[in-house]
Amino acid sequence: MYNVLETEWGYMMATWTDIGLWELDFPIQDRPIVPESTISSEVELWSEELKRELSMYWRGFAVDFGVPIDWRGYTSFQIKVLKFTAKIPYGQRTTYGDVAQAIGVPKGARATGGALNRNRVPIVIPCHRVIGASGSLTGFGGGIELKQALLLLESGSL
Numbered sequence: 001m002y003n004v005l006e007t008e009w010g011y012m013m014a015t016w017t018d019i020g021l022w023e024l025d026f027p028i029q030d031r032p033i034v035p036e037s038t039i040s041s042e043v044e045l046w047s048e049e050l051k052r053e054l055s056m057y058w059r060g061f062a063v064d065f066g067v068p069i070d071w072r073g074y075t076s077f078q079i080k081v082l083k084f085t086a087k088i089p090y091g092q093r094t095t096y097g098d099v100a101q102a103i104g105v106p107k108g109a110r111a112t113g114g115a116l117n118r119n120r121v122p123i124v125i126p127c128h129r130v131i132g133a134s135g136s137l138t139g140f141g142g143g144i145e146l147k148q149a150l151l152l153l154e155s156g157s158l
Contacts (some may be wrong), residue, residue: 001039004032005051008058014050016043020068021050023120026142050124057123060153062090065124074118077105081115088129091154095133113139123150 002015010027016039039047050067057063065086071079080103088094096116100108116127122142128150132138140147 001043002034002037003039003047004034005047005054006031007051007054012054014047016046017070017072018042019070019072020046021121021124022070024050024122024124026122026146054123058153060156062154067124069121069124073120075115077111078115078118081112082119082125082127085116085119085127085130086125088126090126091156093129093131093151096130097133099130109133117141126150129154 001017002013005012005014007027010029011031012027013023013025013032013034014021015023018040046067050065053063053065053067071082074082081099084099084103095109096112097109100106100112103112105111112130116130117139119125119127119141122128128140128142128147137144137147137151
């Protein structure tokens with residue numbers, strides 16, 4: 001099940017399962033042309049909640065996303081990394097090495113980056129808040145420009 005969410009930064013495609021959010025695409029300017037998808041009443045409620053939360057986020061408010069996430073398809077290591085990343089506070093940054101250290105894999109910075117690369121629900125799991133040890137903006141599926149824009153949004157600079 002999927003639907004297209006119109007947000008302040010563009011259209012975002014959300015894919016849902018009966019458990020929760022499976023995938024969320026980065027915003028694009030043109031509404032995607034997709035076949036109609038029937039969604040259950042529960043998914044409709046989740047979708048409306050996500051749309052409200054994204055609207056607040058894109059307007060520069062700190063949001064604790066509450067929609068359920070379908071964790072199937074991730075390894076246990078990826079889940080640890082993603083769940084830790086989901087708790088990084090709005091407007092704050094941490095490094096790949098710090099995430100690895102926090103989850104008990106002190107030499108796992110590169111593996112942490114690989115796990116974040118598998119993040120299917122960016123923004124909801126704010127992998128853009130994880131940066132290189134030198135402070136560099138590296139490794140973001142939406143591109144470095146979008147990562148920088150998200151960090152600027154969260155710092156109140158946009």
